[in-house]
């Protein structure tokens with residue numbers, strides 16, 4: 001039991017555990033953490049996505065035979081409802097969404113609109 005408590009405390013210090021309890025990365029309070037979409041959900045981050053680590057992405061730079069946007073063959077973690085993590089309490093998550101999310105969403109939609117208008121890489125991005 002004592003050993004499990006130490007393990008549990010260690011996980012809490014890292015900020016997240018199997019019950020989504022942890023320490024909020026902004027206010028530092030212990031409690032239930034909410035899923036923070038990074039970038040915001042309305043900025044095209046509301047669907048299944050591949051999460052690449054920095055080490056994997058660095059291969060797009062270090063591998064001279066690979067084009068910078070070629071992610072084929074890299075290891076990733078599948079995230080079912082967009083990219084993000086349990087890192088903030090509900091209050092801080094809501095506050096960051098209000099303070100920064102709306103402006104980021106406008107920026108992302110502007111880029112999405114430009115991509116659609118210019119038919120970049122022959123793909124259509126959702127815009128509505």
Ligand SMILES: [Zn+2]
Nearest residue numbers: 024027089092
């Ligand atoms: Zn907080």
